[in-house]
Amino acid sequence: MLNGKKLLSIDDPAFGLKAGAVESARTLDPDVLCLFYHNPDIWGPMQDDGGAEAKDIDFGLITESEASLDYVFVTTSVDGDLAALFMFKMENSRCYSIHSALLPQYWGKGVAPACGMSACMWMFEHTGCLKIITLVPDFNSPALAMAMDAGMVIEGINRSSFMKGGVLHDQTRLGFTKEELLCQ
DSSP states (O other), X not given: OBTTBOOOOTTOGGGXXXXXXXXXXXXXXXXXXXXXXXXXXXXXXHOOTTOOOGGGOOHHHHHHGGGSSSEEEEEEEETTEEEEEEEEEESSSSEEEEEXXXXXXXXXXXXXXXXXXXXXXXXXXXXXXXXXXXXXXXXXXXXXXXXXXXXXXXXXXXXEEEEETTEEEEEEEEEEEHHHHHTO
């Protein structure tokens, strides 16, 4: 229970996945990053006005610099097939923000929360991360539902902080700690 809400585990029947069906691992492969970020269905919605174009990003340089923990890319597979990529950006030595990308063929399949939980568990187990946060623009209700279904708790509103289509949107800040996720 977290804030009165029963949280699910990855192998909970409510996710419709058997134990071991969802697995996560760190990636340093620029081709994997391109698979997600060069997909306009993924990159377009996640970028705010004035953000970088995916075609202008050298993913080889990003992965070379990933020897540090400033950015950690974690893939998640469902039944052995690549389904999602999560970028964790270090906010400080113990807190990371998460940015998620799910391949379109997995949209609406109900696996996104389990993929997100698996990636977060990987971070908690393999880095010094103790807290993960995310900011979800108010127009992205599927991302908000995914974060909440994965056990994140609303921590506040970042007002007028995301520009999309020339309109400023609020962002909901959500998060959870290592203890909260691993004690579910």
